[in-house]
Amino acid sequence: MKIQPVQLxxxxxxxxxxxxxAVLGILLxxxxxxxxxxxxxxxxxxxxxxxxxxxxxxxISYLFGDMKFMALFSMLFGAGVFFxxxxxxxxxxxxxxxxxxxxxxxxxxxxxxxxxxxxxxxLVIYSLCAVWIVLFRxxxxxxxxxxxxxxxxxxxxxxxxxxxxxPWWTDADKQALMQGWFPSAELIQEEIAAYRxxxxxxxxIRVESALRMQIFVFFFLFVWRAGGLMLIGMAFFKWGILSLxxxxxxxxxxxxxxxxxxxxxxxxxxxNNLDAGFSLEYSFFLGFQYNYWxxxxxxxxxxxxxxLLIKSGFLKGLTKSLQAVGRMAFTNYILQTVICTxxxxxxxxxxxxxxxxxELLLVVICIWxxxxxxxxxxxxxxxxxxxxxxxxxxxxxxxxxxxx
Numbered sequence: 001m002k003i004q005p006v007q008l009x010x011x012x013x014x015x016x017x018x019x020x021x022a023v024l025g026i027l028l029x030x031x032x033x034x035x036x037x038x039x040x041x042x043x044x045x046x047x048x049x050x051x052x053x054x055x056x057x058x059x060i061s062y063l064f065g066d067m068k069f070m071a072l073f074s075m076l077f078g079a080g081v082f083f084x085x086x087x088x089x090x091x092x093x094x095x096x097x098x099x100x101x102x103x104x105x106x107x108x109x110x111x112x113x114x115x116x117x118x119x120x121x122x123l124v125i126y127s128l129c130a131v132w133i134v135l136f137r138x139x140x141x142x143x144x145x146x147x148x149x150x151x152x153x154x155x156x157x158x159x160x161x162x163x164x165x166x167p168w169w170t171d172a173d174k175q176a177l178m179q180g181w182f183p184s185a186e187l188i189q190e191e192i193a194a195y196r197x198x199x200x201x202x203x204x205i206r207v208e209s210a211l212r213m214q215i216f217v218f219f220f221l222f223v224w225r226a227g228g229l230m231l232i233g234m235a236f237f238k239w240g241i242l243s244l245x246x247x248x249x250x251x252x253x254x255x256x257x258x259x260x261x262x263x264x265x266x267x268x269x270x271x272n273n274l275d276a277g278f279s280l281e282y283s284f285f286l287g288f289q290y291n292y293w294x295x296x297x298x299x300x301x302x303x304x305x306x307x308l309l310i311k312s313g314f315l316k317g318l319t320k321s322l323q324a325v326g327r328m329a330f331t332n333y334i335l336q337t338v339i340c341t342x343x344x345x346x347x348x349x350x351x352x353x354x355x356x357x358x359e360l361l362l363v364v365i366c367i368w369x370x371x372x373x374x375x376x377x378x379x380x381x382x383x384x385x386x387x388x389x390x391x392x393x394x395x396x397x398x399x400x401x402x403x404x
Contacts, residue, residue, distance in 0.1 A: 011327070012083070012242075012243050012244075013244075013310070013323060014242060014243055014244045014306070014307060014310055015076060015079065015080070015083075015242060015243070015326070016322075016323045016324075016326035016327050017306055017309075017310060017319050017322045017323045017326055018072065018076055018242065018303065018306050018326065019073075019076055019325075019326030019327075019329040020321070020322035020323060020324065020325030020326030020327075020329065020375075021072070021302070021306055021322050021326070022069050022072040022073045022076060022326075022329075023073070023325060023326065023329045023332050023333050023336075024322075024325060024332075024368050024371065024372070025065060025068070025069035025072070026065075026069040026070060026073060026333075027336050027364050027367060027368070028061050028064075028065040028069070028361075028364055029041075029061060029065045029066050029067075029069065029070075030120065030336070030340075031340065031360045031361075031363065031364050032360070033118070033119075033120045034118065034337075034340035034341065034343075034344050035340070035343075035344045035351065035352060035353070035355055035360055035363075036048055036352075036353060037183065037188055037191045037192065037353065038119075038180075038191065038209055039180060039181060039182065039183050041120075042181065042284070043181050043182060043278050043283070044058045044278065045182070045277070045278045046181065046182050046183065047188060047353070048353075048356060048357065049356050049357070053357075053358050054356050054357040054358055057357040057358050057360075057361050058357055059270060061357075061361075062266070062270060062291070063263060063266055063267060063270065064263075064298070066291060066295070067291055067292065067295035068295045068298045068299045068302065069299075070122070070226075071229050071295050071296060071299035072299045072302055072303070073122070074126075074225075074226045074229035074230050074233065075229050075230065075232055075233030075236060075242075075299070075303075076233060076242070077126050077129075077130075077230055077233065078133060078229065078230025078231060078232070078233030078234045078237075079233040079234060079236065079237035079242050081099070081130055081133060081134055081137065081230065081234070082137050082233075082234045082237055082238070083237065084099065084102070085099055085134060085137055086137070096134070098395065098396075099130070099134055100131070101394075101395055102391070102395040103127050103130045103131060104127075105391055105394045105395060106123055106126065106127040106130070106391070107123070107124060107127035107128070109123055109387070109391070110122075110123030110124035110125075110126070110127055111124060113334060113337065114206075114210040114213070114214070115203075115206065115207055115210055117334075117337050117338070117341055118206070118337045118340075118341060119206045119207075119209035119210040119213060120209075120213060121210070121213075122333075123333075124213075124214050125213075125214070125218060125222045125223075125226055126226065128218065128223070129222075129223060129226050129227040129230055130230075132227070133227055133230045133231060133234075136231055136234065137234060139234075140238075141234075141235040141236075141238040141239050142235070144231045144232065144234050144235035144238070145231075145232055145235040147228075147231050148228040148229060148230075148231035148232035148235065149228065149232070150228070151224045151225075151227050151228030151231065152224060152225055152228040152229070152296075153224075154224040155220065155221045155224035155225050155292075156289060156292055156293070158220055158221075158224075159220075159221075159285050159288060159289065159292075160285060160286065160289070162285060163281070163284070163285025163286055164285075166281060166285075177280065177284070178280055181280045181284055182280065190205075191205060192352060192353045195344065195345050195346065195352040195353075196345070196346040196350045196352050196353070197346045198346055198347055199345075199346075199347045201346065202345060202346070202347075225292075229296075236303070241254075241303065241307075242303065244307055244310060244311065246307070248308060248311055248312075251304040251305075251307045251308045251311070252304070252308065254300060254301070254303070254304035255301050255304035255305055255308065258297035258298070258300040258301040258304065259297065259298060259300075259301025259302075259304070259305070260301075261297055262294045262295070262296065262297030262298035262299075262300075262301060263294070263298060264294075265290055265293065265294030265297075266290060266291050266294035266295065266298065268290060269287060269289070269290020269291050269294065270290075272287055272290065273287040273290075320376065321372040321373075321375070321376060322372070324372075324375035324376040324378075324379050325371055325372055325375045327375070327379060327384075327385065327388075328375050328378065328379070328384070328385030328388060329385075330385060330387045330388050330391065331385030331386055331387040331388060332371050332375065332385070334387060335371065336367060336371075339367055339370075340363075340367075343363065379404075380404070381403065381404060382402055382403055382404060383400075383401060383402060383403070383404055384400070384402065389402055
């Protein structure tokens with residue numbers, strides 16, 4: 001008997017709307033990695049105009065976007081792992097072999113994405129975390145929440161202890177980190193020239209950045225943060241928070257008591273980092289903590305906001321578009337890379353390093369409009385996005401029905 005993937009009638013609408021919201025929102029932050037030097041993602045003073053409207057674009061993007069949509073995506077991924085394995089078990093099928101086959105293909109997609117297109121891929125990180133978070137799926141929600149917070153604390157502690165150890169670093173170690181935080185004019189020009197060059201010229205710097213993301217940054221940050229958030233996502237799913245099972249009153253309280261304090265913490269961090277002039281010693285380590293922790297309640301607030309929007313029936317056209325984008329989240333995520341690398345890299349229009357932050361915001365809005373328009377149109381004719389269809393076909397080892 002062929003094992004069937006989740007059918008349209010089995011899909012949870014709220015999860016799709018949240019995925020759509022997350023995949024669009026994450027471009028607000030990723031656009032910096034597509035269009036500017038790598039250091040500009042962490043240190044806005046490293047490159048580009050940081051005055052007037054451009055400064056405010058960064059502040060608003062950082063306040064509402066940075067780490068918040070990645071947190072939301074991570075929680076949804078954890079919930080998806082639980083839902084996927086639970087559904088198979090309900091049908092009397094042992095899920096682990098299929099889960100790991102599905103994860104293996106996601107890892108392959110991520111590696112191709114990272115090394116052939118864009119170094120800041122998230123799929124490799126998620127697939128590696130999926131190897132172990134699935135082992136927690138039977139735990140009670142409270143246990144998952146505590147475990148998730150403990151994992152999140154590890155990365156935070158690593159950053160703080162590393163920062164405190166700086167007085168004992170060698171000058172060479174400090175200089176190496178500084179080059180990644182505030183690179184010299186020569187290094188900036190080398191990176192710009194590489195990405196404005198052809199695909200083969202980009203490969204050298206892209207491979208180096210991807211390896212750093214998947215090895216050093218993964219073990220220092222992502223395995224703890226992404227993995228911990230995935231466990232929290234499982235807890236939220238089990239509690240019915242992500243599947244619209246709570247009352248409007250619950251979501252309103254969640255919005256109020258999460259979003260407001262979270263934004264305050266992040267805003268206070270912005271002020272302190274600006275006051276410190278984004279110095280390496282402060283902003284890379286201690287200054288990072290405000291957003292690291294403040295982004296969590298903000299992302300919880302986003303969940304509550306989307307649940308309230310769906311429950312109210314307000315802006316139905318918007319929620320339906322977000323749902324379509326979310327049903328094609330994998331395809332839309334990679335499509336953003338294809339569009340942006342074509343715009344900014346040398347094999348396309350070569351705009352890397354040329355646009356200011358306000359101009360990049362306009363690019364983001366145009367891509368949002370395009371994806372919110374094309375996704376519903378695609379799903380009128382097809383059951384899945386093209387990459388969702390391929391991933392399902394590889395996972396279940398037979399071609400899925402594609403057309404409606």
